[in-house]
Amino acid sequence: MIITLTGNLLAERTFEFASWQPGGTQRATAESFQVGGKGINVSKMLANLGAPTLAVCFAGGETGDECLCWLEARGLPHHAFRAGAPTRSGTVVRAPDRAETTFLGVDVEPGEAAFSECAAWLDAQPPSHSLAICGSFPGLLAPAGALLREAIVRRVAHGNVFVDTYGLPLAWLVNEPVALVKINRNEFDQLCASVKNPELARALSPSNPMPDRLAAACRNWPVRAWVITDGPGPVWHAGAPADGRVPVPVSHQPPAIREVSATGSGDVLFAVLLHNLKNRHFSLADAVANAIPYASANASTSTLAEINEKQD
Numbered sequence: 148m149i150i151t152l153t154g155n156l157l158a159e160r161t162f163e164f165a166s167w168q169p170g171g172t173q174r175a176t177a178e179s180f181q182v183g184g185k186g187i188n189v190s191k192m193l194a195n196l197g198a199p200t201l202a203v204c205f206a207g208g209e210t211g212d213e214c215l216c217w218l219e220a221r222g223l224p225h226h227a228f229r230a231g232a233p234t235r236s237g238t239v240v241r242a243p244d245r246a247e248t249t250f251l252g253v254d255v256e257p258g259e260a261a262f263s264e265c266a267a268w269l270d271a272q273p274p275s276h277s278l279a280i281c282g283s284f285p286g287l288l289a290p291a292g293a294l295l296r297e298a299i300v301r302r303v304a305h306g307n308v309f310v311d312t313y314g315l316p317l318a319w320l321v322n323e324p325v326a327l328v329k330i331n332r333n334e335f336d337q338l339c340a341s342v343k344n345p346e347l348a349r350a351l352s353p354s355n356p357m358p359d360r361l362a363a364a365c366r367n368w369p370v371r372a373w374v375i376t377d378g379p380g381p382v383w384h385a386g387a388p389a390d391g392r393v394p395v396p397v398s399h400q401p402p403a404i405r406e407v408s409a410t411g412s413g414d415v416l417f418a419v420l421l422h423n424l425k426n427r428h429f430s431l432a433d434a435v436a437n438a439i440p441y442a443s444a445n446a447s448t449s450t451l452a453e454i455n456e457k458q459d
Contacts, residue, residue, distance in 0.1 A: 148199045148276040149421050152265075153186030154284030154316075155254055156230075158210040161239040182214045183237060185282030185311060187223075188411050192418035192441075194223060198426055201226060203265070205257035208233025228265050231258030247410065256286030266298035274305040277326075277425050279417070284316045299323075306371075307425075311417045313337065324369040327424070329417050332357075332377040339364075361385050361396040372431050374420065376413060376442075379406070384435050397432060401439050404447040416442040 163177035190202035202223055206215050207230030214234055218225045235252040257265075269278070280299070286292050300323060302308050309327045310320050313334040318341050321328060330338070339351035339360065350363035361373060365385050373396075375383045381398035388394070419441045423434035 150201050151186035151190045151279045153184040153204040156204045156234045157183030157237050159183040159237040164242040182217050188414035189418040198422045205230040210234040228261040254285040259291035262292050262295040266294040269298045277307040279309045288315045321368040327372045328370050329374040358396040362393050365393045401443050406446050409446045412442040412445045415445040
């Protein structure tokens with residue numbers, strides 16, 4: 148079982164327009180609703196792959212209720228903790244003649260009660276279940292998140308915690324021996340920029356080649372495996388040092404595609420990586436190589452539903 152943990156659920160509406168211009172009233176030709184948040188997307192893709200998954204999230208207010216109804220109607224296994232504030236909302240605007248634009252509402256901290264309930268629930272789950280920490284996580288590093296942080300660290304000891312987050316949660320988690328960190332290059336750059344040690348900061352500088360930077364990350368942090376994406380650029384990966392030696396980082400080049408929307412491609416990659424590593428028992432290199440075409444297929448379409456057909 149792969150448990151995804153979404154710290155920042157999203158009630159998302161998509162408006163389709165024949166065309167639109169800023170500065171006036173626009174009438175959509177179609178409207179749809181879906182639940183967003185990285186962990187939800189990852190669980191949706193895992194379900195598409197036939198992998199056992201449970202999407203854990205925090206939901207509050209009417210927007211949270213709408214999200215839970217949507218998840219229930221689509222049969223996606225989920226478990227929600229009641230947040231102390233309404234779930235954030237978002238709007239996606241699409242038109243054939245304009246780039247897709249997404250507007251996100253204010254981030255919502257679930258609150259101490261929700262964090263504490265989640266911590267107790269995680270402690271009760273079998274150690275063999277994997278935990279994927281997904282997306283932004285408002286409040287996790289605040290005092291209100293103390294019990295949840297402790298529960299996450301306890302699960303790290305079982306070797307089944309996987310990470311795709313950024314900012315302060317990422318800077319905290321890379322100091323734990325998590326099984327995998329999968330982030331994009333911008334998030335990696337931000338992490339490297341937060342390093343205070345001058346010598347290490349020089350080794351991690353964006354002016355250096357990515358293999359050297361990733362090797363420095365492997366030496367500095369106890370993370371067991373890294374995967375760094377860069378849009379249509381190479382996907383770099385490296386494992387943990389063994390016998391005092393840092394493995395040489397390796398890259399895979401995604402196939403050339405006509406990009407329609409890259410939104411969610413990182414979520415697809417993360418889901419397939421998790422499935423390959425935990426359920427198919429692939430090596431890291433094979434897991435990455437197999438996952439890349441799925442992410443590329445996602446970028447060349449507008450929905451997750453078509454991906455499996457493109458991979459058959």
